[in-house]
Amino acid sequence: MFYREAGQFKTTYRADQAVFPIRQDLIGIVILMAFLVVVVPLTFNDFWISSVMIPTLIFALAAIGLNILTGFAGQLSLGTGGFMGVGAFACYKLTTIFPEVNIIVHIALSGLFAAGVGFVFGLPSLRVKGFYLAVATLASQFFLEWSFGRIPWLYNYNASGAIEVPNKYLFGIPIAGPTASAEARYLVVLAFVVVLTFVASNLVRGRFGRAWMAVRDMDIAAELIGIRLLPTKLMAFTISSYFAGVAGALMVFMWLGAAEVASFDINVSFQILFMVIIGGLGSIMGAFLGAAFIWNLPILLRGVPKFFGLDINAATVEHIQFMVVGGMIIFFLIVEPSGFARLWQITKEKLRRWPFPY
Amino acid sequence: MSFKKLALGIGAAGMLASGLFAASTPAQAEDTIYVPLLTYRTGAFAGSGVPIANGLHDYLAMLNERDGGVGGARLIIEECETGYNAQKGVECYESTKGNGAIVYNPFSTGITLQLIPKAPVDEIPILSMGYGLSATAVGETFPWTFNAPATYWSQMSAIITHINEQGDGIAGQKIGFIYLDVGYGREPIDLLDALAADMGFEVVKVPVAVAEMQSQSSHWLQVRRENPDWMIMWGWGAMNPTAIKEAINIDYPMDRFIGVWWSGGDSDLRPAGDDAIGYLSANFHATGTDFPAIQDILTHVVDAGLSQASRESVGENYYNRGLMNSVLIAEGIRTAQELTGKVAITGADMRMGLENMNLSEERLAEIGLAGFTNPITVTCEDHAGAHPIYLQQWNGAGWEAASDWITPMRDRVRPLLEAAAEAYVADKPDWETQSCN
Numbered sequence: 139m140f141y142r143e144a145g146q147f148k149t150t151y152r153a154d155q156a157v158f159p160i161r162q163d164l165i166g167i168v169i170l171m172a173f174l175v176v177v178v179p180l181t182f183n184d185f186w187i188s189s190v191m192i193p194t195l196i197f198a199l200a201a202i203g204l205n206i207l208t209g210f211a212g213q214l215s216l217g218t219g220g221f222m223g224v225g226a227f228a229c230y231k232l233t234t235i236f237p238e239v240n241i242i243v244h245i246a247l248s249g250l251f252a253a254g255v256g257f258v259f260g261l262p263s264l265r266v267k268g269f270y271l272a273v274a275t276l277a278s279q280f281f282l283e284w285s286f287g288r289i290p291w292l293y294n295y296n297a298s299g300a301i302e303v304p305n306k307y308l309f310g311i312p313i314a315g316p317t318a319s320a321e322a323r324y325l326v327v328l329a330f331v332v333v334l335t336f337v338a339s340n341l342v343r344g345r346f347g348r349a350w351m352a353v354r355d356m357d358i359a360a361e362l363i364g365i366r367l368l369p370t371k372l373m374a375f376t377i378s379s380y381f382a383g384v385a386g387a388l389m390v391f392m393w394l395g396a397a398e399v400a401s402f403d404i405n406v407s408f409q410i411l412f413m414v415i416i417g418g419l420g421s422i423m424g425a426f427l428g429a430a431f432i433w434n435l436p437i438l439l440r441g442v443p444k445f446f447g448l449d450i451n452a453a454t455v456e457h458i459q460f461m462v463v464g465g466m467i468i469f470f471l472i473v474e475p476s477g478f479a480r481l482w483q484i485t486k487e488k489l490r491r492w493p494f495p496y
Numbered sequence: 497m498s499f500k501k502l503a504l505g506i507g508a509a510g511m512l513a514s515g516l517f518a519a520s521t522p523a524q525a526e527d528t529i530y531v532p533l534l535t536y537r538t539g540a541f542a543g544s545g546v547p548i549a550n551g552l553h554d555y556l557a558m559l560n561e562r563d564g565g566v567g568g569a570r571l572i573i574e575e576c577e578t579g580y581n582a583q584k585g586v587e588c589y590e591s592t593k594g595n596g597a598i599v600y601n602p603f604s605t606g607i608t609l610q611l612i613p614k615a616p617v618d619e620i621p622i623l624s625m626g627y628g629l630s631a632t633a634v635g636e637t638f639p640w641t642f643n644a645p646a647t648y649w650s651q652m653s654a655i656i657t658h659i660n661e662q663g664d665g666i667a668g669q670k671i672g673f674i675y676l677d678v679g680y681g682r683e684p685i686d687l688l689d690a691l692a693a694d695m696g697f698e699v700v701k702v703p704v705a706v707a708e709m710q711s712q713s714s715h716w717l718q719v720r721r722e723n724p725d726w727m728i729m730w731g732w733g734a735m736n737p738t739a740i741k742e743a744i745n746i747d748y749p750m751d752r753f754i755g756v757w758w759s760g761g762d763s764d765l766r767p768a769g770d771d772a773i774g775y776l777s778a779n780f781h782a783t784g785t786d787f788p789a790i791q792d793i794l795t796h797v798v799d800a801g802l803s804q805a806s807r808e809s810v811g812e813n814y815y816n817r818g819l820m821n822s823v824l825i826a827e828g829i830r831t832a833q834e835l836t837g838k839v840a841i842t843g844a845d846m847r848m849g850l851e852n853m854n855l856s857e858e859r860l861a862e863i864g865l866a867g868f869t870n871p872i873t874v875t876c877e878d879h880a881g882a883h884p885i886y887l888q889q890w891n892g893a894g895w896e897a898a899s900d901w902i903t904p905m906r907d908r909v910r911p912l913l914e915a916a917a918e919a920y921v922a923d924k925p926d927w928e929t930q931s932c933n
Contacts, residue, residue, distance in 0.1 A: 183594065184590065184594060185590055185591050185594060188590050189587050189590045189591055234923070237923075284705075287677060287705065296919075299678065299679050299682050300606065300609050300610075300679050302609070302613065303613075304923055304924055305924070305925075305926055315613070316613035316614050316616070316617045317617055317926065394582070394583060394586055394610065395586070395610060395613065395614065396582075396609055396610040396613070397582070398582060398606055398609075398678060398679055399678070400581065400582060400606065400678065400706065401582060401583055403706075451537075451575060451804065452535065452537070452575040452576055452577040453535075453537030453538055453549075453575075453577055455577070456537070456538045456577040456579070457538065
């Protein structure tokens with residue numbers, strides 16, 4: 139009843155190609171943005187902003203990056219954690235070499251370093267495919283992890299090998315470092331995520347995105363219709379790594395405040411891959427749903443026993459959490475292999491027919 | 497999946513989320529003190545983490561059961577599982593600090609490093625007992641961080657002192673240093689290099705990455721090739737038993753193999769059993785249950801079923817380590833209560849309490865731990881104090897003291913600590929220091 143595009147006539151190609159061609163979608167996104175920009179910072183407490191909202195957005199950004207590569211271009215990658223690390227360490231080096239430049243610029247630039255590294259590690263993708271490519275990207279993950287630990291220049295030769303975030307300001311307001319409020323950090327992360335999501339959603343429905351999908355569905359056919367494989371795959375690697383790099387820089391500078399090699403280990407790569415799979419391969423919306431689900435499920439599970447007044451000790455909850463997350467992944471792979479994005483689509487279709495389904 | 501099921505699922509999730517909201521509201525009443533414990537009972541470091549978590553919890557629980565808390569304030573003890581993962585540790589910190597936490601014990605140098613800059617902002621002190629950033633011993637620079645009874649650097653200097661006192665001294669000898677390649681293991685390297693230059697010994701460094709913790713044969717091949725006169729180990733978790741096993745495999749003399757005080761868990765040595773006899777580990781407290789306070793734990797907590805520890809594991813080295821940490825928490829609270837006259841203290845009061853703590857021999861006897869450790873005093877200038885440590889030796893079933901109390905080289909270490917503290921704040925123009933005069 140409410141969610142129907144009946145009566146919305148498009149008279150120009152421009153209107154037809156709009157990001158949100160359906161008016162209800164546009165209204166929905168405006169309401170959502172208003173909620174995220176105004177309501178969240180004003181009403182949510184510190185824990186909700188810094189342990190739920192910020193990580194969800196950052197992981198969603200990384201998941202969009204991996205989704206571009208795996209979901210749209212069909213190149214399986216296990217190196218996301220490493221590329222996030224490149225972004226984080228690049229941002230750290232930039233802040234120490236050019237301390238006078240604003241942190242926002244540094245974060246945006248740090249993605250370029252990750253993109254460069256992604257470009258290099260994407261080179262084998264023309265020759266290696268499928269599982270073998272996954273192993274090649276796994277090599278990049280281990281190589282990058284090794285570099286973060288063993289090249290002291292990257293962490294400014296400090297004894298601990300960890301990188302730390304100094305206080306950084308935007309218009310005199312601290313937005314990074316220990317004195318920055320959760321709200322300020324959240325708004326910076328939100329701005330980055332919104333802008334980059336907009337870029338990604340336009341990329342994937344444009345020429346690049348169509349070329350990626352053609353390569354994903356059948357690379358020989360794509361080659362035959364005139365898509366050059368290497369530049370297309372490399373573009374996917376480069377852009378995907380840019381997203382991962384920015385997510386990594388945001389993770390250290392806007393969320394954790396400090397990081398060591400372990401923050402970018404193979405588990406992070408897997409975690410983001412699960413987000414993409416559970417969220418839905420080849421869907422930007424899915425990246426958000428998957429990130430929100432994988433990140434917040436443990437937090438939710440920790441809250442469940444307390445909600446029912448049970449006093450279960452922390453370690454047991456942790457073990458239960460491993461089992462539940464594992465079970466959920468298997469469940470979703472069987473029941474809904476296309477992930478949350480598909481569920482979202484089904485919901486939209488049902489809403490269209492509501493309240494008179496047939 | 498049908499739409500109805502999905503809607504039900506969303507509804508259920510929403511209910512749970514609202515439950516979480518309710519659960520995260522502050523729990524501090526008039527006469528309670530909230531003590532969050534960052535512990536780890538899961539993952540590759542659980543072997544070391546479980547006995548520490550038990551010791552930490554049981555002493556505080558015993559104070560609750562026997563005395564109704566500390567100074568009339570009942571302690572609300574809550575564990576948060578970190579898995580020795582810095583990211584999860586920060587999450588634990590963020591989710592518990594709002595409940596009125598008075599002190600944090602990260603039990604991980606990685607987590608400590610991340611919390612150091614947060615402590616002054618949230619006004620909650622960090623007690624990193626014998627670990628963390630050595631430079632935080634400089635109280636003027638780090639008002640909110642405590643690492644009594646001794647820093648890693650003090651400890652390393654004491655171990656080197658011990659080696660120097662054996663036989664012909666340390667000059668000209670080759671010292672192997674095998675360490676977990678994370679912030680924790682790298683921490684003492686600066687001092688070791690400085691001492692090597694001063695005292696004329698050679699250092700061979702053998703880093704062990706976290707991923708290689710349980711397969712160290714190549715590392716120990718390197719040790720065999722280099723054949724160092726002494727081995728010093730900065731290991732943790734699953735690295736310890738593996739290193740000891742590999743050292744036995746290459747026939748390295750056990751009585752020349754010295755572990756940091758985090759490489760001396762009973763569960764680390766037990767798999768090697770008699771083969772590991774002679775292995776040395778640093779320590780700053782006693783092992784065993786021969787203390788009235790530990791007997792009280794057995795009666796009031798363990799036998800009452802309030803602990804996760806088995807009766808036999810009470811008194812193990814790491815159990816007593818966790819207990820020692822809780823003793824410092826309790827004494828910090830007591831000192832803070834005396835200084836402020838308040839019962840329910842805040843993080844800022846706790847900071848004052850820790851800074852003025854004086855755990856004298858009389859005080860130790862009062863709390864039923866006479867001779868458990870050397871007296872510990874913390875001052876405004878020195879948040880660690882170069883308290884003496886001793887070496888203990890594995891006898892196949894337990895630990896025996898193998899040296900007298902060794903005094904660290906305070907004169908040598910303190911200037912280095914001050915330089916390191918200065919370097920830490922050099923790029924932080926708004927860092928808050930304190931004046932101690």
